[in-house]
Amino acid sequence: MAVIPAEGAAQARRRRRGPSDATWLGIGFIAPAVIYIAALVGLPLVLAFLYSVGDVKVGSVGYQFVGLENFRSVLESPSFRRSLVNSFIFTISTQVVVLVCANALALALRDHFRGRGVVRFLILLPWVAPISLGAIGWKWILDSIYSVVNWVLWKMHLVNMFDPPMWLGEPGLAMASVIAVHAWRMIPFSTVILLAGLTSIPRDIPEAAAVDGAGFWRTHFEITLPMMRPIINVAVLFGVVFTFTDMTVVYILTRGGPYDSTQVLPSLAFFTGVLGSDLAEGAAISVFLVPILVVVAALMLRVAHRAEVT
Amino acid sequence: MAVVETRSLTKIFKKAEEGAVNDVDLVTRDGEFLVFLGPSGSGKSTLLRMIAGLEEPTRGDVLIGGRVVTDLPPRARGIAMVFQSYALYPHLSVEKNIAFPLKAHGVVKEKRRERVDWAAGLLGIGHLLARKPRELSGGERQRVALARAIVREPTVFLLDEPLSNLDAKLRASAREELTQFHKRVGTTTIYVTHDQVEAMAMGNRIVVLHQGIVRQIGTPREVYDEPADTFVATFLGSPPMNLVEDGDFIAGFRPESLLPADMVQGEKAAVRFRVSLVEYLGSERVLHGIIEGGRFDGRKVVSRVATAQSAAFGEGTAHDFAVPAREVKFFDKASGKRTGPRELSWR
Numbered sequence: 001m002a003v004i005p006a007e008g009a010a011q012a013r014r015r016r017r018g019p020s021d022a023t024w025l026g027i028g029f030i031a032p033a034v035i036y037i038a039a040l041v042g043l044p045l046v047l048a049f050l051y052s053v054g055d056v057k058v059g060s061v062g063y064q065f066v067g068l069e070n071f072r073s074v075l076e077s078p079s080f081r082r083s084l085v086n087s088f089i090f091t092i093s094t095q096v097v098v099l100v101c102a103n104a105l106a107l108a109l110r111d112h113f114r115g116r117g118v119v120r121f122l123i124l125l126p127w128v129a130p131i132s133l134g135a136i137g138w139k140w141i142l143d144s145i146y147s148v149v150n151w152v153l154w155k156m157h158l159v160n161m162f163d164p165p166m167w168l169g170e171p172g173l174a175m176a177s178v179i180a181v182h183a184w185r186m187i188p189f190s191t192v193i194l195l196a197g198l199t200s201i202p203r204d205i206p207e208a209a210a211v212d213g214a215g216f217w218r219t220h221f222e223i224t225l226p227m228m229r230p231i232i233n234v235a236v237l238f239g240v241v242f243t244f245t246d247m248t249v250v251y252i253l254t255r256g257g258p259y260d261s262t263q264v265l266p267s268l269a270f271f272t273g274v275l276g277s278d279l280a281e282g283a284a285i286s287v288f289l290v291p292i293l294v295v296v297a298a299l300m301l302r303v304a305h306r307a308e309v310t
Numbered sequence: 311m312a313v314v315e316t317r318s319l320t321k322i323f324k325k326a327e328e329g330a331v332n333d334v335d336l337v338t339r340d341g342e343f344l345v346f347l348g349p350s351g352s353g354k355s356t357l358l359r360m361i362a363g364l365e366e367p368t369r370g371d372v373l374i375g376g377r378v379v380t381d382l383p384p385r386a387r388g389i390a391m392v393f394q395s396y397a398l399y400p401h402l403s404v405e406k407n408i409a410f411p412l413k414a415h416g417v418v419k420e421k422r423r424e425r426v427d428w429a430a431g432l433l434g435i436g437h438l439l440a441r442k443p444r445e446l447s448g449g450e451r452q453r454v455a456l457a458r459a460i461v462r463e464p465t466v467f468l469l470d471e472p473l474s475n476l477d478a479k480l481r482a483s484a485r486e487e488l489t490q491f492h493k494r495v496g497t498t499t500i501y502v503t504h505d506q507v508e509a510m511a512m513g514n515r516i517v518v519l520h521q522g523i524v525r526q527i528g529t530p531r532e533v534y535d536e537p538a539d540t541f542v543a544t545f546l547g548s549p550p551m552n553l554v555e556d557g558d559f560i561a562g563f564r565p566e567s568l569l570p571a572d573m574v575q576g577e578k579a580a581v582r583f584r585v586s587l588v589e590y591l592g593s594e595r596v597l598h599g600i601i602e603g604g605r606f607d608g609r610k611v612v613s614r615v616a617t618a619q620s621a622a623f624g625e626g627t628a629h630d631f632a633v634p635a636r637e638v639k640f641f642d643k644a645s646g647k648r649t650g651p652r653e654l655s656w657r
Contacts, residue, residue, distance in 0.1 A: 208398075222410075223399055
């Protein structure tokens with residue numbers, strides 16, 4: 001009888017020395033994810049930083065460190081400066097449109113009504129459908145010759161049939177179109193987040209506001225929105241990151257044109273680095289996004305953290 | 311100050327289901343403290359919410375101060391409400407919480423400040439004005455909710471179980487404070503609760519609700535001493551009224567009326583009472599037992615006797631007990647409704 005506990009203790013001691021079986025199992029489970037992220041996100045990121053301070057071109061074999069030469073050259077290029085400004089216009093305008101629309105939709109979808117499920121599904125559709133398909137659809141909708149928008153406007157006697165607006169061909173309109181399409185894509189995502197925020201507000205609170213004498217707008221702006229602020233911050237943070245780094249809509253609709261008027265940093269990086277074969281300069285443009293996004297993310301997280309709920 | 315009236319007020323949430331509130335006709339008195347009392351699901355909160363305008367009645371009307379307000383939004387009814395959760399605005403300071411109703415009614419800033427100070431002073435929360443609701447205790451939150459309710463001097467107060475989130479000790483003192491407060495401001499108040507102690511202690515009158523139907527309206531004394539039906543008789547009082555069936559009627563008597571025979575003077579009904587369980591509650595004992603012999607042989611009944619008089623009543627012993635004849639109430643067996651006094655032979 002005395003032997004058994006002694007043996008047990010020895011076993012326990014042996015086990016305590018190295019990581020336990022459970023730890024190894026845990027490592028085994030997490031490893032695929034770590035390897036995946038390291039290989040497909042980490043490595044390209046490191047390469048981007050390396051390329052941005054080197055002289056790498058598509059097909060070149062050597063690597064020469066050139067310091068900040070690429071950044072200097074990029075900063076001097078008018079295309080880059082235009083794209084930088086465009087990126088901000090694109091991101092901020094999209095977020096404004098998205099927030100206003102998502103707010104209205106979330107409010108509408110909060111209340112029960114017949115067919116709410118169908119409406120929710122339809123609203124989610126732009127988010128779940130592949131963006132390339134959606135964007136191509138929009139390209140047809142906004143086409144210079146076949147545009148249904150123009151046809152409708154013409155039927156309503158709002159535009160001249162022989163001189164319709166060139167939605168993707170005039171600088172101002174092209175930017176507006178790109179913003180509209182990207183907002184269309186982002187709205188479902190924000191709506192879902194805001195809806196979650198809205199439904200988390202106890203029913204008593206808006207009721208108390210109603211009894212206290214607040215109408216719809218006052219309740220919305222002074223009670224509901226401030227209470228939703230943390231979750232709105234999350235929606236904006238994601239929205240900014242998704243918009244600032246996205247090039248799909250620009251690429252498919254306008255390719256950055258006309259005259260770079262819709263060129264944004266990610267698309268410029270792609271055109272310069274991949275299509276223009278100048279990997280180093282493309283990398284420099286991409287890396288330029290990093291500090292901006294880090295600042296945005298840090299700012300938003302701080303605001304979200306500070307916001308007070310309950 | 312105003313009178314609240316409901317006229318066959320009904321709320322049916324789902325068609326083909328029983329209504330949550332059914333044909334309720336009530337009239338408060340001016341400046342009265344009226345309590346809606348009932349178990350959960352009795353429709354008392356729904357009734358209050360319809361008076362507040364937060365719930366649309368299926369039919370019927372609500373009148374406040376003689377004016378039909380059924381189709382008016384809550385803000386046009388001149389009411390103030392305190393919610394069970396208090397529903398304070400978490401992102402606003404106490405001061406802004408209290409000032410919110412004034413702001414919503416377009417009161418100018420200087421006047422707002424003055425009113426907030428008045429309300430905060432009345433409830434003794436002047437030192438908390440800069441805090442956020444989450445920095446307050448339960449009792450403090452309740453006062454802020456009250457201050458927010460009184461700040462624009464409503465004609466009617468609606469209180470939805472405002473004490474249920476407080477611990478037992480705090481609840482007793484809050485109850486007293488609320489009563490004092492009502493005496494001071496004298497505003498017509500409707501108070502919803504499922505706690506009979508609160509209802510008895512605070513109400514000028516009590517409306518007893520069950521399954522969306524008003525069972526009785528009366529002063530605490532009336533609903534306790536003269537219950538209108540068996541539901542009211544058993545819902546009020548702890549332990550509830552003893553009910554014994556006899557033919558087509560039911561006889562009821564309060565546990566405190568079932569006393570040792572020698573303590574009962576005058577006309578009385580005597581029974582042999584065998585004690586099966588004794589609950590010691592400090593100042594009194596609750597004796598659970600059965601009637602032995604006579605027509606009610608074997609019926610379970612409960613007696614409440616002061617501790618000083620109950621030393622001899624051990625578990626398993628049998629004693630001569632009696633009920634004063636005037637304390638026995640009679641109910642119709644089929645409807646459960648109160649009927650006139652009857653001859654009851656106990657032996």
